[in-house]
Amino acid sequence: MTRIDRRALFTSGAAAALLAASGVSLQSDPRTGGQLRIAVPRGDGSLESIVRGAVFDQLTEIGPDGVLRPELAQSWNGSSDARSWHFMLRDGVRFHDGTALTAQHAADALGARDLANLLRIEASDERTLKIELARGNPDLPFHLAAPELAIERIAEDDRAARFVGTGVYRADRMHEGRGFFGRKVDSHYKAGRAGWVDTVEVVVIPDPRVRAEALRDGFVDVAALPCSQELIGRGEFQFHPTVEDMALAARAGVGLPKRIGARTPLDDGRIAERWWIA
16 A cells, blocks of 8 residues: 555544544444444535445545545556556446446546656556556556546436445435435445445535534534534534534544545545444
8 A cells, every 4th residue: 555645645533532522432443233323514515425325336546544445456467667557446336236346347437537748558457457547647546536537327227317336334315415314235345434324414405503503413413514603612522633623523423434434534534444333
Protein backbone atom coordinates (compact mmCIF):
# COMPACT_ATOMS: atom_id res chain seq x y z
CA MET A 1 0.00 0.00 0.00
CA THR A 2 1.08 3.56 -0.57
CA ARG A 3 0.49 6.49 1.77
CA ILE A 4 -0.66 9.65 0.03
CA ASP A 5 -0.38 12.21 2.81
CA ARG A 6 1.85 14.16 0.44
CA ARG A 7 -1.18 14.69 -1.77
CA ALA A 8 -2.98 16.55 1.04
CA LEU A 9 -5.62 13.83 1.46
CA PHE A 10 -5.19 13.94 5.22
CA THR A 11 -7.51 12.17 7.59
CA SER A 12 -9.08 13.40 10.77
CA GLY A 13 -8.07 12.07 14.17
CA ALA A 14 -11.09 13.75 15.73
CA ALA A 15 -13.06 10.50 15.65
CA ALA A 16 -10.83 9.04 18.35
CA ALA A 17 -11.68 11.84 20.76
CA LEU A 18 -15.36 11.54 19.88
CA LEU A 19 -15.40 7.81 20.58
CA ALA A 20 -13.61 8.25 23.89
CA ALA A 21 -15.97 11.02 24.97
CA SER A 22 -19.08 9.02 24.06
CA GLY A 23 -18.07 5.83 25.83
CA VAL A 24 -17.56 3.79 22.66
CA SER A 25 -14.34 1.85 23.03
CA LEU A 26 -11.54 2.71 20.64
CA GLN A 27 -10.60 -0.96 20.65
CA SER A 28 -14.07 -2.29 19.92
CA ASP A 29 -14.57 -4.07 16.62
CA PRO A 30 -17.40 -3.09 14.28
CA ARG A 31 -20.66 -4.88 14.97
CA THR A 32 -22.92 -6.26 12.28
CA GLY A 33 -26.66 -5.75 12.03
CA GLY A 34 -29.18 -2.99 12.47
CA GLN A 35 -30.13 0.03 10.42
CA LEU A 36 -28.15 3.26 10.00
CA ARG A 37 -30.43 6.27 9.51
CA ILE A 38 -28.95 9.53 8.27
CA ALA A 39 -30.56 12.97 7.89
CA VAL A 40 -29.03 15.38 5.37
CA PRO A 41 -29.86 18.82 3.92
CA ARG A 42 -31.36 19.37 0.51
CA GLY A 43 -29.24 20.39 -2.44
CA ASP A 44 -25.75 20.25 -0.91
CA GLY A 45 -24.74 16.93 -2.52
CA SER A 46 -24.82 14.90 0.72
CA LEU A 47 -27.56 12.55 -0.45
CA GLU A 48 -25.81 11.84 -3.74
CA SER A 49 -22.45 11.38 -2.01
CA ILE A 50 -23.78 8.81 0.47
CA VAL A 51 -25.67 6.92 -2.23
CA ARG A 52 -22.62 6.71 -4.46
CA GLY A 53 -20.48 5.51 -1.55
CA ALA A 54 -23.02 2.81 -0.70
CA VAL A 55 -24.00 1.58 -4.16
CA PHE A 56 -20.86 1.96 -6.28
CA ASP A 57 -17.22 0.94 -6.20
CA GLN A 58 -14.20 2.38 -7.98
CA LEU A 59 -11.12 0.52 -9.19
CA THR A 60 -9.26 1.82 -6.13
CA GLU A 61 -10.18 3.35 -2.79
CA ILE A 62 -8.52 5.86 -0.49
CA GLY A 63 -9.16 4.68 3.05
CA PRO A 64 -9.96 6.99 5.96
CA ASP A 65 -6.36 6.46 7.07
CA GLY A 66 -5.08 8.00 3.83
CA VAL A 67 -3.88 4.71 2.34
CA LEU A 68 -4.58 3.68 -1.24
CA ARG A 69 -6.37 0.32 -1.35
CA PRO A 70 -7.50 -2.09 -4.06
CA GLU A 71 -11.23 -2.08 -4.65
CA LEU A 72 -12.55 -3.55 -7.91
CA ALA A 73 -8.98 -3.75 -9.15
CA GLN A 74 -7.11 -6.26 -7.00
CA SER A 75 -3.74 -5.21 -8.46
CA TRP A 76 -2.17 -2.94 -11.07
CA ASN A 77 1.12 -2.05 -12.69
CA GLY A 78 2.38 0.80 -14.84
CA SER A 79 5.14 1.22 -17.40
CA SER A 80 8.40 2.93 -16.49
CA ASP A 81 7.13 6.18 -18.02
CA ALA A 82 3.69 5.81 -16.29
CA ARG A 83 1.88 6.08 -19.63
CA SER A 84 0.69 2.49 -19.99
CA TRP A 85 -1.24 0.83 -17.17
CA HIS A 86 -2.81 -2.57 -16.56
CA PHE A 87 -5.46 -3.09 -13.87
CA MET A 88 -6.39 -6.65 -12.92
CA LEU A 89 -9.99 -6.88 -11.71
CA ARG A 90 -11.27 -9.08 -8.90
CA ASP A 91 -12.81 -12.37 -9.89
CA GLY A 92 -16.42 -13.14 -9.05
CA VAL A 93 -17.71 -9.56 -8.60
CA ARG A 94 -21.28 -8.99 -9.75
CA PHE A 95 -23.44 -5.96 -10.32
CA HIS A 96 -26.61 -5.74 -8.27
CA ASP A 97 -28.66 -7.03 -11.22
CA GLY A 98 -26.61 -10.24 -11.25
CA THR A 99 -24.38 -9.36 -14.20
CA ALA A 100 -20.76 -10.46 -13.76
CA LEU A 101 -18.31 -7.56 -13.78
CA THR A 102 -15.86 -7.60 -16.69
CA ALA A 103 -13.01 -5.36 -17.79
CA GLN A 104 -15.23 -4.18 -20.64
CA HIS A 105 -17.72 -2.78 -18.11
CA ALA A 106 -14.86 -0.84 -16.50
CA ALA A 107 -13.65 0.37 -19.91
CA ASP A 108 -17.15 1.56 -20.85
CA ALA A 109 -17.68 3.34 -17.52
CA LEU A 110 -14.32 5.10 -17.47
CA GLY A 111 -14.40 5.84 -21.18
CA ALA A 112 -17.56 7.88 -20.62
CA ARG A 113 -15.83 9.99 -17.97
CA ASP A 114 -13.40 12.89 -18.28
CA LEU A 115 -10.19 11.00 -17.54
CA ALA A 116 -7.26 13.38 -17.98
CA ASN A 117 -4.72 12.63 -20.74
CA LEU A 118 -6.58 9.50 -21.84
CA LEU A 119 -5.48 8.12 -25.21
CA ARG A 120 -7.03 4.67 -25.12
CA ILE A 121 -8.88 2.44 -22.71
CA GLU A 122 -9.75 -1.16 -23.51
CA ALA A 123 -10.29 -4.61 -22.08
CA SER A 124 -7.31 -6.87 -22.80
CA ASP A 125 -9.34 -9.83 -21.53
CA GLU A 126 -12.25 -10.46 -19.18
CA ARG A 127 -10.37 -9.24 -16.11
CA THR A 128 -7.61 -6.97 -17.43
CA LEU A 129 -8.13 -3.30 -18.18
CA LYS A 130 -5.52 -1.43 -20.21
CA ILE A 131 -5.23 2.36 -20.01
CA GLU A 132 -2.88 4.39 -22.20
CA LEU A 133 -2.20 8.04 -21.43
CA ALA A 134 -0.86 10.86 -23.58
CA ARG A 135 1.47 11.87 -20.74
CA GLY A 136 2.83 9.81 -17.91
CA ASN A 137 0.92 9.97 -14.64
CA PRO A 138 2.36 7.94 -11.74
CA ASP A 139 -0.62 8.98 -9.60
CA LEU A 140 -3.27 7.41 -11.86
CA PRO A 141 -4.28 4.77 -9.25
CA PHE A 142 -4.99 7.62 -6.78
CA HIS A 143 -7.13 9.48 -9.32
CA LEU A 144 -9.17 6.36 -10.09
CA ALA A 145 -10.42 6.37 -6.48
CA ALA A 146 -12.49 9.51 -7.20
CA PRO A 147 -16.25 8.94 -6.69
CA GLU A 148 -17.04 10.32 -10.13
CA LEU A 149 -15.02 7.45 -11.63
CA ALA A 150 -17.27 4.73 -10.18
CA ILE A 151 -17.91 1.62 -12.26
CA GLU A 152 -21.63 1.57 -12.84
CA ARG A 153 -24.44 0.31 -15.01
CA ILE A 154 -27.91 1.75 -15.58
CA ALA A 155 -30.91 -0.58 -15.48
CA GLU A 156 -32.69 0.46 -18.65
CA ASP A 157 -35.84 -1.49 -17.77
CA ASP A 158 -36.27 0.36 -14.46
CA ARG A 159 -38.67 3.28 -14.76
CA ALA A 160 -36.94 5.02 -11.88
CA ALA A 161 -33.62 4.71 -13.77
CA ARG A 162 -32.10 3.21 -10.67
CA PHE A 163 -28.33 2.94 -10.90
CA VAL A 164 -26.83 -0.52 -10.65
CA GLY A 165 -23.41 -0.80 -9.04
CA THR A 166 -21.19 -3.34 -7.31
CA GLY A 167 -21.17 -1.69 -3.88
CA VAL A 168 -22.01 -3.20 -0.50
CA TYR A 169 -25.58 -1.86 -0.64
CA ARG A 170 -28.23 -2.37 -3.27
CA ALA A 171 -30.66 0.49 -3.85
CA ASP A 172 -34.12 -0.71 -2.80
CA ARG A 173 -35.61 2.78 -3.05
CA MET A 174 -34.13 5.96 -4.46
CA HIS A 175 -36.16 9.16 -4.62
CA GLU A 176 -34.16 11.93 -6.23
CA GLY A 177 -33.77 14.87 -3.85
CA ARG A 178 -35.78 13.14 -1.11
CA GLY A 179 -34.19 9.96 0.15
CA PHE A 180 -32.63 6.55 -0.28
CA PHE A 181 -33.01 3.08 1.21
CA GLY A 182 -30.29 0.49 0.63
CA ARG A 183 -30.02 -3.14 1.68
CA LYS A 184 -26.75 -5.03 2.20
CA VAL A 185 -25.73 -7.38 -0.59
CA ASP A 186 -25.31 -11.00 0.49
CA SER A 187 -21.85 -12.56 0.08
CA HIS A 188 -20.25 -9.30 -1.05
CA TYR A 189 -16.51 -9.36 -1.67
CA LYS A 190 -16.04 -6.81 1.14
CA ALA A 191 -17.87 -8.96 3.71
CA GLY A 192 -16.07 -8.80 7.03
CA ARG A 193 -14.24 -5.60 6.04
CA ALA A 194 -17.05 -3.12 5.30
CA GLY A 195 -20.82 -2.87 5.25
CA TRP A 196 -21.66 -3.54 8.88
CA VAL A 197 -25.33 -2.55 9.05
CA ASP A 198 -28.09 -4.49 7.32
CA THR A 199 -29.80 -1.44 5.85
CA VAL A 200 -29.02 2.23 5.28
CA GLU A 201 -31.67 4.94 5.06
CA VAL A 202 -30.96 8.54 4.07
CA VAL A 203 -33.70 11.13 4.44
CA VAL A 204 -33.55 14.72 3.21
CA ILE A 205 -34.68 17.25 5.85
CA PRO A 206 -34.07 20.84 4.68
CA ASP A 207 -34.39 22.59 8.07
CA PRO A 208 -31.32 22.04 10.33
CA ARG A 209 -33.45 22.50 13.44
CA VAL A 210 -35.73 19.69 12.34
CA ARG A 211 -32.71 17.48 11.58
CA ALA A 212 -31.42 18.16 15.10
CA GLU A 213 -34.82 17.31 16.58
CA ALA A 214 -34.96 14.07 14.55
CA LEU A 215 -31.57 13.07 15.97
CA ARG A 216 -32.43 14.17 19.50
CA ASP A 217 -35.72 12.22 19.47
CA GLY A 218 -34.18 9.05 18.01
CA PHE A 219 -35.69 9.14 14.54
CA VAL A 220 -32.23 9.16 12.93
CA ASP A 221 -28.76 8.09 14.06
CA VAL A 222 -26.63 10.69 12.25
CA ALA A 223 -27.47 14.22 11.10
CA ALA A 224 -25.53 16.74 9.05
CA LEU A 225 -25.69 19.90 11.17
CA PRO A 226 -24.05 23.32 11.11
CA CYS A 227 -24.43 23.85 14.86
CA SER A 228 -25.13 21.93 18.05
CA GLN A 229 -27.26 24.27 20.16
CA GLU A 230 -30.29 22.02 19.72
CA LEU A 231 -28.39 19.04 21.16
CA ILE A 232 -26.10 20.32 23.92
CA GLY A 233 -27.40 19.17 27.27
CA ARG A 234 -30.14 17.08 25.65
CA GLY A 235 -28.39 13.69 25.67
CA GLU A 236 -25.14 12.01 24.70
CA PHE A 237 -24.04 12.83 21.18
CA GLN A 238 -20.84 12.74 19.16
CA PHE A 239 -19.84 15.84 17.19
CA HIS A 240 -17.50 15.87 14.19
CA PRO A 241 -15.00 17.36 13.90
CA THR A 242 -15.61 19.32 17.14
CA VAL A 243 -18.55 20.69 19.08
CA GLU A 244 -17.43 24.24 18.24
CA ASP A 245 -16.99 23.59 14.50
CA MET A 246 -19.25 20.72 13.64
CA ALA A 247 -20.32 19.23 10.34
CA LEU A 248 -22.36 16.35 11.73
CA ALA A 249 -23.64 14.80 14.92
CA ALA A 250 -24.33 11.19 15.81
CA ARG A 251 -26.05 9.51 18.71
CA ALA A 252 -23.81 7.76 21.20
CA GLY A 253 -24.84 4.30 20.00
CA VAL A 254 -23.22 4.78 16.60
CA GLY A 255 -19.84 3.17 16.03
CA LEU A 256 -17.28 5.23 14.10
CA PRO A 257 -13.94 4.23 12.57
CA LYS A 258 -10.87 5.37 14.51
CA ARG A 259 -10.28 7.82 11.67
CA ILE A 260 -12.76 9.53 9.39
CA GLY A 261 -12.01 10.52 5.82
CA ALA A 262 -11.61 14.29 5.72
CA ARG A 263 -12.34 15.19 2.10
CA THR A 264 -16.08 15.46 2.76
CA PRO A 265 -17.95 15.78 6.10
CA LEU A 266 -19.74 12.44 5.85
CA ASP A 267 -16.61 10.25 5.83
CA ASP A 268 -15.85 10.85 2.16
CA GLY A 269 -19.28 9.52 1.25
CA ARG A 270 -18.38 6.07 2.60
CA ILE A 271 -20.37 6.41 5.82
CA ALA A 272 -22.80 3.63 4.83
CA GLU A 273 -20.10 0.98 4.59
CA ARG A 274 -17.73 2.24 7.32
CA TRP A 275 -19.99 3.09 10.29
CA TRP A 276 -21.99 0.69 12.42
CA ILE A 277 -24.53 0.44 15.25
CA ALA A 278 -22.57 -0.17 18.43
